[in-house]
Amino acid sequence: MSPARMIRVLVVDDQMMVREGFSVLLNAMPDIEVVGEAVNGREAVDRVRELAPDVVLMDIRMPELNGIEATREIVAADATAKILVLTTFDLDEYVYQALRAGASGFLLKDASARQLADGVRVVAAGEALLAPSVTRRLITEFSKLAEAPRYLPGAQAAYGELTDRETEVLVLIAQGLSNVEIAGRLVVAESTIKTHVSRILVKLGLRDRTQAAVFAYEARLVTPG
Numbered sequence: 001m002s003p004a005r006m007i008r009v010l011v012v013d014d015q016m017m018v019r020e021g022f023s024v025l026l027n028a029m030p031d032i033e034v035v036g037e038a039v040n041g042r043e044a045v046d047r048v049r050e051l052a053p054d055v056v057l058m059d060i061r062m063p064e065l066n067g068i069e070a071t072r073e074i075v076a077a078d079a080t081a082k083i084l085v086l087t088t089f090d091l092d093e094y095v096y097q098a099l100r101a102g103a104s105g106f107l108l109k110d111a112s113a114r115q116l117a118d119g120v121r122v123v124a125a126g127e128a129l130l131a132p133s134v135t136r137r138l139i140t141e142f143s144k145l146a147e148a149p150r151y152l153p154g155a156q157a158a159y160g161e162l163t164d165r166e167t168e169v170l171v172l173i174a175q176g177l178s179n180v181e182i183a184g185r186l187v188v189a190e191s192t193i194k195t196h197v198s199r200i201l202v203k204l205g206l207r208d209r210t211q212a213a214v215f216a217y218e219a220r221l222v223t224p225g
Helices: 016-027 041-051 067-076 093-101 113-124 132-143 155-159 164-174 179-186 190-204 209-218
Strands: 007-012 032-038 055-059 082-087 105-108
Touching: 007 016, 007 041, 007 113, 016 032, 016 113, 032 041, 032 113, 041 055, 041 067, 055 067, 055 113, 067 082, 067 093, 082 093, 082 113, 093 105, 093 209, 105 113, 164 179, 164 190, 164 209, 179 190, 190 209
Parallel strands: 007 032, 007 055, 055 082, 082 105
Antiparallel strands: none
8 A cells, every 4th residue: 555645835935944843743744745945926926837735835925926916826836736824813804815816725824733734635635624613704894895815707607507506515615614514415426526626616716615605795695793
């Protein structure tokens, strides 16, 4: 039996102590390897192209090119890397902008070593790292001021192509439920939910379930709880 593949991580932050601290914590994990670091968004874009990491830990406020624009460029280049945004406080407009740009989730910089490693694993597996209560407040707070989603100009029109069940699944995604939880709520197989999620992303032209959650809030399919 071949060993499990290591999760390759790029750490991006303009503060050396932060980069080194995260690198030490992650390299101590048996299934995670830090393959590189970057000091700003411009270098991050170049390093993603060079190293093809699985996950990018992305600071938001950096010189030359900030984390939002770097995320947007990485997503536009169709890179497979998942982006996990780092922030100092949860209700952050810049985090919201990063989620809209294509980030798969966010973590507070004071997260524990276990939370950091678990976050990397979740995002690498293709899931969204969205604490439902925090994300609901974040998206609700700033979606009121948002223009139509920039990542897909035709998304609103495409919404009409969703079936009733797909719309139901989309709402549950936005509420922070996993595929397993959605399957339990709707009393269907998890594989069925995975199929629904895939079709939702294709129809709306979205990158992942994080953008699906943002879309659901901006389309007012979900209201503050």
